Amino acid sequence: MPEPPRSEDLHAGPDSARAIAEALSAALPAHLERLTDRARGYVEAASSANTRRAYASDWVHFCSWCRRQGLEPLPPSPQLVGLYITACASGAAIPGGKANSVATIERRLSALGWNYAQRGTPLDRKDRHIATVLAGIRNTHAAPPRQKEAVLPEDLRAMLETLERGSLRGLRDRAMLLIGFAGGLRRSEIVGLDCGREQTADGRGWIEILDKGMVVTLRGKTGWREVEIGRGSSDATCPVSALQTWLKLARIGHGPLFRRVTGRGTDVGTERLNDREVARLVKRAALAAGVRGDLSEGEREIKFSGHSLRAGLASSAEVDERYVQRQLGHASAEMTRRYQRRRDRFRVNLTKAAGL
Template sequence: MARDTDADDDLPDIAPSSSPLPISSLPGHLQNLIDRARGYVEAASSENTRRAYTSDWKHFAAWCRRSNLSLLPPDPHVVGLYITACASGTAERGMKANSVSTIERRLAAIGWNYSQRGMPLDRKDRAIATVMAGIRNKHAAPPRQKEALLPEDLIAMLETLDRGTLRGIRDRAMLLVGFAGGLRRSEITGLDLGRDQTEDGRGWIEILDKGALLTLRGKTGWREVEIGRGSSDATCPVAALENWIRFAKLAKGPLFRRVTGKGKDVAPDRLNDQEVARLVKKTALAAGVRGELSEVERGQMFAGHSLRAGLASSAEVDERYVQKQLGHASAEMTRRYQRRRDRFRINLTKAAGL
C-alpha cells in the first residue's frame, strides 16, 4: 500500500465529463464522434453530481498523498482506511467528521473515477463493505428534512421583495413558479423560454390562457407540469412569470438569468441553481418565518426543497396529483414531502379494535 510517488504524481484528475474512450487509439477522422461521446458522457450525470465527484476524487487523492499511500491500483484496504478517516474527522486537518451520506457519496465518486480508468473498485470487498456497515450503524442519523414553506409563509416572503426592480420581479417569479410547480432548484433555473434553445437547458415553458405548461427533464425522465393561474394577480405564478419576461425583455434562451448593472440589466447567462436556495433562505429569514426560533436555527431549516415540500404539504387534492406534479415514481416518496398532511389518516390502533 506504500505510495509510488513517481506513478502518482502524473495522474490526471478524472471528472465525470471525461471520455471513457481509448482516444489515443482512434484515427483523427473520428474526432467529431469523440467530441460527441464526451458530450453524452457529460449528459449522463447532472452538473452538481459532476462537481461533487470531482471534489471527492481530489479529496481522496490528497489524503492518499498525505498518508503516503498509492492511488493505483485500486486497493479496498486503502479505501476502507479513507472512509474510516472521513467518519472520524481525521481525513483532513481541521475537518469535522463527515456524515454517512457524505461518505457514501465519496465512496461512489471513488468507484466512478476508478471505473473510468478501467480499474473497477470492488465495493463489496469486506475491507470496504464491513467498515461502511459499521459507520452506518454507529453514525447514521434520521434524515434531516428542510422545512416546508406553506402558502402564508410564501406570501410573507414575497412582501420582502422590491416589486419595482428587475431582481425583485425575477425573484418573485422564481419563488411562485418553484412553489406552484413543486420544482427542484435545478428545474427552476434550467428552464428555457422555448424548446431546443440552449445546450444546457432542462426544459421549457409555454404560456397558455389557463396557465403555464412546463416540459421538464428530471430524474425520472421527461414530464409535463401544469401551473394554473392563481386567484389573485399578487400571488399568481403565471402573472409573475409574464411580468419577468416582459420587463426583462426576454425572447429566447434561459428563463431565469443574472441581473447586473446595479439591477438595471439582464445578463445572457443562466442563473446558478444555488441562487434558488439562497433566495429561499434570505426571504424566509426576512419575512420572519418560524420567528420563534433563533436565526441560526431558522437558517438551517430552509432551502430550495422548502418550496417543493410546501406544495406537497399544502395542496388539498388527491395524492396521485401531487405525485405527478413532483415527478415521483412512488407515492411513498411523495409522502416524505408532505410534512404536515396525512399524519394518522389511517389509525391502525382503532382498526385493530382498541
C-alpha cells in the same frame, strides 16, 4: 506491476469526457473525430456538472489522505478504501478535521467507484472490507435526515411582500418563488428553464403558456416529464401572471427564463442564473418575512433552502397524494411523504381498524 499513478491522477478528479475522447482519438482514424466530439458530449450529459465537481473533490480528498499515509491510491484496494471511510467516520481523514456524516461518506464512496471506473480499474464495493465497515458506520452514526423547513402558502405570501416593488429584480424573484412553489421544482430546474424548446445547450427544460396555465417540460435523471402549473386565484399570487410580467418587462423572448439583473436593477443579462441563487433567495426572503420567528437567525439560515418550496407544495396541496407525487416527479409515494411536513399522519388508524 501496475503503472504508478501520475501526479494529475493524485491531485484532481478525471475529466471523463476528455479522457474517453482522447482514448477514442488515439484508437480511431482521423475521419471519426466528429464522433469523438459527440461522445464527449454524451459523456458529459451522463451526469450533472455538480456531480462531476463533487466527485473530483472527493477524489482529491482521498488521494491527499493516501499521500499522508504513505500509500498509493492505485490500483484500487478494498482494504485501503475500508480504512479511508473509517478515517472519514472518525474525523481522522484530515488533520484537525471533523467526522463526516454517513451521507457524505456514502457520496465519497460513490465518487471513488466512479473515479476508479473512469481509469478502467473498477472498485468492488461489495468486498467485505468495504461493505462490512460501511454497515457498521451506518449502524453507529446514522441519524434521521434533517429536513428543510417547508414554505407554506402563508409564509410565501409574506415572503413576496419583502421583495423589491417595481424593480426587475423583484419581478424576477417573485416569478421564481411562485413557479418553484406551484411546480414543486428543484432549484436547478427553476433556473434551467428556457422560453422554448431546444433554445440553449445548457437548458434543462422549457415552458408553454396556455389559457388555463403553463406546461413545464423538464429533463430529469430518469428522462423527460411534464409539470402543469395552473393559474392562481389572484394575480398577486399567480405564478403564470408573475412569469408573464417578468418576461414582458425584462424583454425576454428567447433563451433562459431567469437571468441576472445588473446595474441599478434596470439591465438584464443574457446568461442564466446559478441555482445557488434560488437557495439564497429563499433564505433571504424567509428571514425578511420573519418566517419561523421562534428560531434564532442562525437556525433559520440552516432551515430554509430551495427544497423548502417543494416541501411547501407537498405539505399544502389538499389533493390526492398521487397528484403531488406526479408533480414532484417522485417514483414512490413514500418519497413524497418525506416532503409532507403537516400531513394527517393518522388519517388511517390501524389500531381502531383492528378493533382496539
